[in-house]
Amino acid sequence: MKEKLKTKLNLLKEKIMNAIDGLFTPADLTVMDDGMGTVEVILIIVVLIGLVLIFKKQIRAIVETIMNKISSDSDSVMS
Numbered sequence: 001m002k003e004k005l006k007t008k009l010n011l012l013k014e015k016i017m018n019a020i021d022g023l024f025t026p027a028d029l030t031v032m033d034d035g036m037g038t039v040e041v042i043l044i045i046v047v048l049i050g051l052v053l054i055f056k057k058q059i060r061a062i063v064e065t066i067m068n069k070i071s072s073d074s075d076s077v078m079s
Helices: 002-021 026-031 038-054 056-078
Strands: none
Touching: 038 056
């Protein structure tokens, strides 16, 4: 019984390994250009920082307005 199970497991292991081997060859991996590169991420960060610096006063005014509103509303809830 154990021998049959081992044989079946080995066959299954072989099938799985053959399926995995057929997915990508090393040549396929060198040509793949999917995903986001480091340059794209850095450019996005630079643009976001630039936008924050340009609209710094407006962002600060909006945040202060929101915080004041939260503070005044919390005072009314607490009383």
